[in-house]
Amino acid sequence: MIARPIETRAVGAHHDRVDGPLKVTGHARYAVEHGPDEGVSEHLTAWLVGAPVAKGRVLRVDATQALATAGVVSVVDHESARRLDDTGEQGDGELAILQDDRIHYRGQIVAIVLAESAEAAREGARLVHVQVEAGDHVADLDSEEAELYAPEEVNAGHETDWSDGDVDAARAGATVVVEGDYSIPYEHNNPLEPHAATAHWDGEVLTMWDSTQAVHAVASTLAPMLGLEVEQVRVRAPYVGGGFGSKGLPHSPEVAAALAAMAVPGRWVRLAVTRQQMFAMTGYRSQSRSRIRLAAEPDGRLLAIEHDAVAPSAAVKEFVEQTATISRMMYAAPARRTTHRAAALDINVSSWMRAPGEMPGTFATEVAMDELAVACDVDPIDLRLRNEPATDPETGNPWNDRRLVECLEQGAERFGWSGRSPEPRTTTDGDWLVGTGVAAATYPTLWMPGNGARIESRTGGRYAVGIGAVDIGTGARTVLQQIAADALDVPVSAIDLAIGDTSLPAATVAGGSSGTGSWGTAIVQTAQQFRADHGPEPAPGLHTQTTTESYPDMAGHALHSFGAVFAEVRVDRWTGEVRVSRLHGTYSVGRIVNPMTARSQLLGGLLMGLSAALHEEGVRDPRFGHVVTQDLATYHVAAHADVPPDLDARWLEESDTLSTPFGGRGIGEIAIVGTAAAIANAAWHATGVRVRDLPVTADAFL
Amino acid sequence: MPTLRLTVDGVARKVEIDSRTSLLDALRERLEVTAPKKGCDHGQCGSCTVLLDGRRSLSCLALAVAHEGADVVTASGLGSMDEPHPVQQAFLDHDGYQCGYCTPGQVCSVVGMLEEAAQGHPSHVTSDLDPEALIDLSNDEIRERMSGNLCRCGAYAGILDAVRQVHAEAGNGTGGAR
Numbered sequence: 107m108i109a110r111p112i113e114t115r116a117v118g119a120h121h122d123r124v125d126g127p128l129k130v131t132g133h134a135r136y137a138v139e140h141g142p143d144e145g146v147s148e149h150l151t152a153w154l155v156g157a158p159v160a161k162g163r164v165l166r167v168d169a170t171q172a173l174a175t176a177g178v179v180s181v182v183d184h185e186s187a188r189r190l191d192d193t194g195e196q197g198d199g200e201l202a203i204l205q206d207d208r209i210h211y212r213g214q215i216v217a218i219v220l221a222e223s224a225e226a227a228r229e230g231a232r233l234v235h236v237q238v239e240a241g242d243h244v245a246d247l248d249s250e251e252a253e254l255y256a257p258e259e260v261n262a263g264h265e266t267d268w269s270d271g272d273v274d275a276a277r278a279g280a281t282v283v284v285e286g287d288y289s290i291p292y293e294h295n296n297p298l299e300p301h302a303a304t305a306h307w308d309g310e311v312l313t314m315w316d317s318t319q320a321v322h323a324v325a326s327t328l329a330p331m332l333g334l335e336v337e338q339v340r341v342r343a344p345y346v347g348g349g350f351g352s353k354g355l356p357h358s359p360e361v362a363a364a365l366a367a368m369a370v371p372g373r374w375v376r377l378a379v380t381r382q383q384m385f386a387m388t389g390y391r392s393q394s395r396s397r398i399r400l401a402a403e404p405d406g407r408l409l410a411i412e413h414d415a416v417a418p419s420a421a422v423k424e425f426v427e428q429t430a431t432i433s434r435m436m437y438a439a440p441a442r443r444t445t446h447r448a449a450a451l452d453i454n455v456s457s458w459m460r461a462p463g464e465m466p467g468t469f470a471t472e473v474a475m476d477e478l479a480v481a482c483d484v485d486p487i488d489l490r491l492r493n494e495p496a497t498d499p500e501t502g503n504p505w506n507d508r509r510l511v512e513c514l515e516q517g518a519e520r521f522g523w524s525g526r527s528p529e530p531r532t533t534t535d536g537d538w539l540v541g542t543g544v545a546a547a548t549y550p551t552l553w554m555p556g557n558g559a560r561i562e563s564r565t566g567g568r569y570a571v572g573i574g575a576v577d578i579g580t581g582a583r584t585v586l587q588q589i590a591a592d593a594l595d596v597p598v599s600a601i602d603l604a605i606g607d608t609s610l611p612a613a614t615v616a617g618g619s620s621g622t623g624s625w626g627t628a629i630v631q632t633a634q635q636f637r638a639d640h641g642p643e644p645a646p647g648l649h650t651q652t653t654t655e656s657y658p659d660m661a662g663h664a665l666h667s668f669g670a671v672f673a674e675v676r677v678d679r680w681t682g683e684v685r686v687s688r689l690h691g692t693y694s695v696g697r698i699v700n701p702m703t704a705r706s707q708l709l710g711g712l713l714m715g716l717s718a719a720l721h722e723e724g725v726r727d728p729r730f731g732h733v734v735t736q737d738l739a740t741y742h743v744a745a746h747a748d749v750p751p752d753l754d755a756r757w758l759e760e761s762d763t764l765s766t767p768f769g770g771r772g773i774g775e776i777a778i779v780g781t782a783a784a785i786a787n788a789a790w791h792a793t794g795v796r797v798r799d800l801p802v803t804a805d806a807f808l
Numbered sequence: 809m810p811t812l813r814l815t816v817d818g819v820a821r822k823v824e825i826d827s828r829t830s831l832l833d834a835l836r837e838r839l840e841v842t843a844p845k846k847g848c849d850h851g852q853c854g855s856c857t858v859l860l861d862g863r864r865s866l867s868c869l870a871l872a873v874a875h876e877g878a879d880v881v882t883a884s885g886l887g888s889m890d891e892p893h894p895v896q897q898a899f900l901d902h903d904g905y906q907c908g909y910c911t912p913g914q915v916c917s918v919v920g921m922l923e924e925a926a927q928g929h930p931s932h933v934t935s936d937l938d939p940e941a942l943i944d945l946s947n948d949e950i951r952e953r954m955s956g957n958l959c960r961c962g963a964y965a966g967i968l969d970a971v972r973q974v975h976a977e978a979g980n981g982t983g984g985a986r
């Protein structure tokens with residue numbers, strides 16, 4: 107059975123977060139907060155030791171002093187760690203820790219200290235002497251030894267190079283050509299809960315509470331590596347303190363937690379990565395550069411788009427963001443050419459961070475569009491309207507419902523865009539130079555097959571609904587109840603939802619804005635099958651379980667969300683200080699399941715975009731190979747005082763049942779897309795200075 | 809190992825500590841009081857905020873041995889699931905959180921901050937430094953005073969609305985009172 111669209115009642119209405127009281131009173135338990143009442147007693151604390159060089163070999167892990175420290179129980183290194191059976195398809199160099207003496211990047215896990223207390227573990231880690239033979243490393247994209255290559259594919263399986271039409275001829279015949287290099291620095295997800303796990307091995311079953319966006323993916327990744335059946339790995343994640351992609355794929359600390367637990371069978375182990383270690387061990391957004399060339403008619407109609415993206419990738423495990431794919435589908439240029447190139451460096455492993463690909467790519471293209479608007483003397487909104495494609499330029503498919511124009515127009519109306527001077531540096535407020543900017547946003551509908559759900563009737567007309575989904579703060583626990591209620595045609599209060607556990611039917615990652623849609627479809631499909639099996643008034647104890655294979659009309663339509671971001675920026679004429687005073691987003695994202703949680707998620711995305719625009723910058727020191735801004739003081743993320751006084755997110759009322767049976771598409775990523783571009787464009791309008799490299803900081807204006 | 813006596817959320821507790829143990833680890837690791845969170849362990853995020861002898865404090869920067877006899881109130885001590893503290897209720901009303909990891913620290917911080925403002929403590933954005941002047945708890949004041957508590961989910965708009973609600977309910981700047 108394939109799910110059919112449902113009638114929505116609870117979906118679309120306000121519903122309090124079901125886990126709110128637990129969270130505000132401090133009773134929600136995160137990964138290393140499970141204690142004796144849940145069977146975790148007399149736990150050991152694990153502390154990770156990172157490689158002191160960026161490349162080379164471990165000659166010896168000298169644990170003599172550490173082991174002589176009171177409370178230290180064991181030091182696990184590459185000689186004593188359990189041998190991994192299998193390290194993934196091509197040998198996952200990120201996860202295959204402590205298997206040999208090779209050092210691939212600075213901060214790579216080279217030892218785990220286990221101790222009776224956190225203090226002893228930390229002291230023990232300090233006293234582990236890692237003797238190494240350092241090799242020559244390359245950690246700088248601009249180094250002569252950094253050679254660019256074309257990866258076989260880029261993140262999410264996109265083609266590395268793609269083109270359509272004759273770009274060179276189009277450019278040669280164009281009246282206007284705008285060209286620029288745009289860059290994004292290293293950015294770090296920094297969820298507020300560090301990556302952490304509580305683990306236990308009883309000789310049969312590995313039990314973990316893990317801070318992850320995907321419990322089943324952790325189990326199915328770890329099990330074969332550890333030589334276990336997937337049923338022998340139980341992973342739970344009832345509460346997760348944010349992830350933003352960095353907890354989407356397992357990283358080396360999860361393997362370390364498993365190896366540590368297996369080194370001390372029968373004992374519980376708590377492992378929390380430190381904030382500083384997160385900058386080396388838990389994934390991040392790679393630095394990237396985009397060269398953009400736009401060729402256009404004098405009125406701004408695009409003739410060609412060229413987008414060439416370059417980024418470093420860890421030599422030990424390739425990850426290349428799909429930075430240029432945005433240029434394949436966003437605007438109606440008859441000719442488009444996109445490429446991705448990477449350089450394998452001796453650096454830690456990059457991974458997903460909120461809207462990988464779309465976020466950096468859109469910064470480049472939407473600033474370039476602003477430059478084109480200036481070059482053609484066309485209003486930036488009109489420029490985008492003139493380049494609206496009737497069908498998806500990448501696939502030729504009809505759009506599900508491309509409402510970018512309405513987002514731009516409604517957003518402009520609300521923001522008060524009309525009458526804006528096209529000239530920069532025309533508005534002041536005391537010492538502040540004030541400007542406004544706009545950018546478009548988009549994110550594809552990613553729908554994951556293979557999601558299972560189980561529904562069981564209970565007494566009193568209640569239903570138990572189970573799925574291994576994870577709520578990382580998105581509100582999944584609440585919105586899935588709403589979806590289940592509508593799918594079963596019962597009140598929300600009749601649903602007992604269980605999530606975050608591999609003992610429940612398998613679910614895909616809380617990532618790529620795919621969770622609500624993919625899990626929700628599984629729940630709807632199962633509910634409809636349940637009704638077919640057991641009727642409207644089932645006796646207690648009857649159940650149905652199904653797994654999704656397909657739903658959305660991917661082949662027939664191009665399924666995307668769209669949005670428009672407006673910003674007002676103030677730059678101090680004397681100090682160059684940059685402030686965002688207004689930030690509005692208007693989105694077309696299908697039906698909103700819960701207006702309260704959706705608004706929070708969209709505002710959070712806008713703020714993370716602001717944070718990327720003005721603050722976030724991971725600085726890698728090529729001499730040592732690591733990111734030296736490895737804490738929350740030197741890597742600033744937006745604090746409360748950075749929030750614009752006028753911050754607002756709205757959406758169009760709509761329903762998209764081509765994407766999901768309840769009409770909603772995902773909303774987790776889109777609000778970070780385009781935001782940094784809108785801010786950089788507003789900063790240009792305020793000052794006349796075009797900033798093409800994030801973050802936009804005071805020095806650019808002095 | 810020294811034994812430390814603390815009152816935690818109204819309950820007298822004794823705990824064996826190491827002289828290196830932070831107050832945060834004494835609570836989380838030894839007493840299994842996990843309302844205060846560890847986001848950075850060195851004073852940069854605010855998630856470990858508790859009320860220490862009535863004032864908001866970063867428990868990761870406090871050495872436990874230095875606080876013999878102290879009164880510690882965490883978010884769990886301010887209110888319960890059934891009877892949340894007005895600040896907690898305001899966070900629920902305005903969705904001032906997402907993942908919830910910064911939340912217990914934010915809640916404690918708001919309670920402490922309102923008390924500081926009521927006592928006339930100036931902040932970085934206070935323009936009138938006359939000690940007799942009443943603090944006008946503007947949005948800018950609230951944002952500034954709450955900037956030691958990071959929220960990576962970006963729930964600041966809801967947090968601001970929550971503080972405004974509590975401040976208005978309490979009337980005239982005495983928002984810390986229950």
Ligand code: FES
Nearest residue numbers: 849851853854868
């Ligand atoms: S854990 Fe104390 S300030 Fe971050």
Ligand code: FES
Nearest residue numbers: 906910959960961
């Ligand atoms: S609610 Fe997630 S960090 Fe604040």
